[in-house]
Amino acid sequence: MAQSIDFATPPSAPAWQRWLVFSPAARIVIYAALVFVAGYLVHAALPMSGWTGLAASPAQHAFARMTAELVPTVLGYLVLVLLIERRPVRELSLPAVVTRGLPGFIGGVVLFSTVVGLLWLLGSYHVLGVNPNVDWLPAVLIGGIGAGISEEVLTRGVLFRVVEEGLGTWWALVISAAFFGIAHIFNPGATWWSSLAIAIEAGILLALVFHVTGSLWSCIGLHAAWNITQGTIYGIPVSGDRADGWLVSTLTGPDWLSGGAFGAEASVVALATCSLVSLALLIIALCGKTIVPPSWRRNKA
Template identity: 65%
Template structure:
């Protein structure tokens, strides 16, 4: 089976372009610089409008956070793909959203509901009541759409994809998982164990979802639904951030089971459930022979694009 690589360095590119424009480090640096610059610019505009102040309405605060996240990552990614890699961003094709995006949303809901179900059977998760007036707006817009789109573009669309193109699938899985875990070490109530758990259960799982489907919509849907289901529905902290959900809940038992103050993502249950799903995806990749091997050089054409596969 041919390697499904989105971008290959043009064979005619001179040495300086290969290092300063087309290399993995250069493309990641270009994306990062554009994203940071756009993020600060949008934040400044919204601050001047009062949307970042303490007096801002919940809707303004939610839309401000979403605008900063999306403007930075989406525009930076399109600039990287269209101007540097000079290809169509097929991994973000809107035609793939109905199938892969909705499948991702359903998968995220089912996976995290399985985690909660096992915690409930183990006597760790308890429903105390129902909050019919829950403020779901920030959870859906920021923890759901914002984190889902922003983090997946950065971690899977940029870091994993580019690392896979240069170093192969195995190294890309390891590198992107480590970065994803480290990115959560500064969250409230985070511990070395919670970051390790996030790296394995989410970092590897979401990277394999992208590897198998070759579309970011599946990753975005799963990530968004995971956060919304966890916080907005089941009332469990999302990566250490307190969440008030539709269900008023509590968790008891040792931290290795309940996840402690960080949330169920730090539970061994989440680790086992997600690792099981990752194992299924890895088996699919191995059967398809789609694992990209590390090679010293890849010669190429700039027009080879990844195509979502079913």
């Protein structure tokens, strides 16, 4: 498998377009502007749906929040790819929902279940009971589907992919992972350690999943499954946010083991488990020679 990138500046583009439209920095700025404008319009329109009022049900509130997350990020991405980059949106092709997204989802369930199993063996995870009447829909819509799609489109589809085109794979991994970790610093119970853990275990892992598969659905499936399995099934806080799960549970022990108030994502168990998967993906990338060098080295070659 040869190294490849999704977009290359058209050879006939004038100099001003190369800098102000097609350069990696310009496209990131354009995407941010598109998301800002679309987000403003969506937030202005949502009250008319009745989903945000006091009389709205929890499910309607969840649909409203999911819409506010999804529409700006996905619409901005489609405009960026179709109108600026002028190429098919291969990384979000609908058939890949099954061929890439479903395996990613299964992998996410297995991965987080492995983390929970290890925490249980180490005496940190305890099941106190079962809550069969848990209202799972809001968490699945917001923390699963909404966060899975919007965060992956933004962090892997735009930031990692576009930075990789300019600075190469190594810098794209570092920058996108750092951004992902810092983005979680304001979550409930967050610390600098939890942000570092998120950056390494999720930021690097999901970027490598995208690099190896070339599909955002793989990342979306894994991300959504991780959140849903963590909160809705095992009842563990998702990135610091309280979760009502099918299992009523608690985490005990030192923060480095349990993750503290932030949840299992700040545990060294999650960090080590995800790092092993990341290492396997990195070996696949190195053996397949898919690591993309910086643009100046590609141009020189």
